[in-house]
Structure formats: C-alpha cells, structure tokens
Amino acid sequence: MDDDLIMPGLHPLLATRWSPATFDPAHEVEAAQAELLVEAARWAPSAGNSQPWAFIVGRRGDDTHRRLVRHLAASSGRWAPSAGILVANLAHRYVEGTDWEYSEFAQYDLGQAVAHMTIQAQALGLSARQFRAFDRDALAAEFDVPGHWEVTTMSAFGRGPARENPEPARERRPIGELLWTDSQAAQKTVHSP
Ligand SMILES: Cc1cc2nc3c(=O)[nH]c(=O)nc-3n(C[C@H](O)[C@H](O)[C@H](O)COP(=O)(O)O)c2cc1C
Numbered sequence: 001m002d003d004d005l006i007m008p009g010l011h012p013l014l015a016t017r018w019s020p021a022t023f024d025p026a027h028e029v030e031a032a033q034a035e036l037l038v039e040a041a042r043w044a045p046s047a048g049n050s051q052p053w054a055f056i057v058g059r060r061g062d063d064t065h066r067r068l069v070r071h072l073a074a075s076s077g078r079w080a081p082s083a084g085i086l087v088a089n090l091a092h093r094y095v096e097g098t099d100w101e102y103s104e105f106a107q108y109d110l111g112q113a114v115a116h117m118t119i120q121a122q123a124l125g126l127s128a129r130q131f132r133a134f135d136r137d138a139l140a141a142e143f144d145v146p147g148h149w150e151v152t153t154m155s156a157f158g159r160g161p162a163r164e165n166p167e168p169a170r171e172r173r174p175i176g177e178l179l180w181t182d183s184q185a186a187q188k189t190v191h192s193p
Pocket of ligand 1: 019021129133153
C-alpha cells in the first residue's frame with residue numbers, strides 16, 4: 001500500500017479528517033455546536049480523572065473572538081480569523097502557588113481532550129486546525145490566566161474547503177515505522193565504545 005493511502009476500514013471520521021488552512025468566512029458555527037465541542041472534551045479520559053483542561057471559546061463576531069484574534073501570529077492571522085470559532089486550549093500544569101506539577105500528564109490529557117473536540121467537530125461537519133502560531137504570553141495576559149495554568153495551543157473550527165484535495169497535502173510516515181521492534185531499538189541505541 002502507498003504510504004500516504006489510508007487503509008480501508010479506518011473510521012470515516014478519522015479517515016476524512018484533515019486540517020484546512022482556509023475557512024469559509026461566511027459560515028457560522030452555532031452556539032450549540034460550540035457547546036458540543038466542549039462537551040466532547042469534557043468526556044475525554046485523563047490521568048486519575050484529573051481533567052486538567054480549560055478552554056477560552058470565541059465565536060466570530062463576539063468580544064472573546066476579537067480578543068483571541070489580537071494575539072495570532074502573522075501566519076495564523078491569514079486564515080484563523082475566518083473560522084467560525086477560535087478556542088484557546090489551557091493545561092492545568094501546577095498546583096496553585098507551588099512548583100509541584102498538578103498532573104505529570106496535564107499536556108497529554110489536554111491533547112487528548114482536544115482530539116475529542118476535533119472528532120466531534122468532524123461529526124458535526126466542521127473542520128478543525130490546531131495551531132501554535134500565536135503569542136502565548138500575550139494571550140495569557142489578555143485573559144488573566146494565572147501562572148499555574150498554561151495556554152498551550154489554539155484550535156480553529158469552521159467550514160473548510162471540499163475534501164477532495166486537502167491543502168496542504170497530507171503525508172504520513174509508513175505504518176512499519178510506528179511499530180517499535182527490537183531491531184529498531186538496536187538501531188536507535190547509541191553504543192559507546
Ligand atoms: C500541537 C499542534 C500545533 C500545530 N501548530 C500549527 C501551526 O502553528 N500552524 C499551522 O498552520 N498548523 C499547525 N498545526 C497543524 C498541523 O500542521 C497538521 O495537523 C499536520 O500537518 C497534519 O495534517 P492533518 O491534520 O491535515 O492530518 C498544528 C497541529 C498540532 C497538533
């Protein structure tokens with residue numbers, strides 16, 4: 001099988017998901033849909049059920065959206081504002097007032113919650129693109145995010161272009177590279193003399 005072909009049998013929500021870099025500026029995400037995305041995150045698994053996540057959700061046209069857009073980088077500023085909603089994804093990193101980790105899996109769990117959001121979006125007919133291209137510190141200051149929380153990533157959700165020609169093109173490492181074997185481990189081990 002060609003490395004970039006998707007294996008038959010992969011669930012359509014996973015097989016058809018991709019991250020567009022353009023969104024329809026006329027399309028609106030309904031408030032109920034935005035709420036469902038957060039509901040999808042709410043039901044994600046997390047270490048010890050610690051649920052170390054929070055989300056700042058702005059719908060295009062509202063004040064939160066305007067405040068989020070202010071802190072986009074030049075690159076994301078070209079496409080993210082036209083998505084129906086922008087979400088800042090926050091991880092609960094530390095116990096307040098200490099340098100103790102709230103959970104050693106906080107970022108792992110946040111990522112998993114965001115993955116749930118993207119698949120729920122796909123089920124709603126919405127596309128998602130997660131991104132790092134924004135000013136984390138400025139966004140944290142804008143929304144008074146305290147030091148024990150981390151503004152980790154953002155996501156844009158909206159109506160993307162037709163699926164036939166994903167842009168940018170989607171590429172993946174072959175499945176054989178993902179499966180860790182003893183021989184791969186031996187190759188990757190750095191032997192000292
Ligand atoms: C944590 C994270 C950070 C990302 N940051 C950016 C970004 O700053 N700008 C961007 O255009 N895409 C960003 N992406 C999107 C990835 O480039 C995209 O998911 C990847 O190329 C795979 O494409 P696909 O989602 O269409 O399969 C990010 C994705 C993740 C998960």
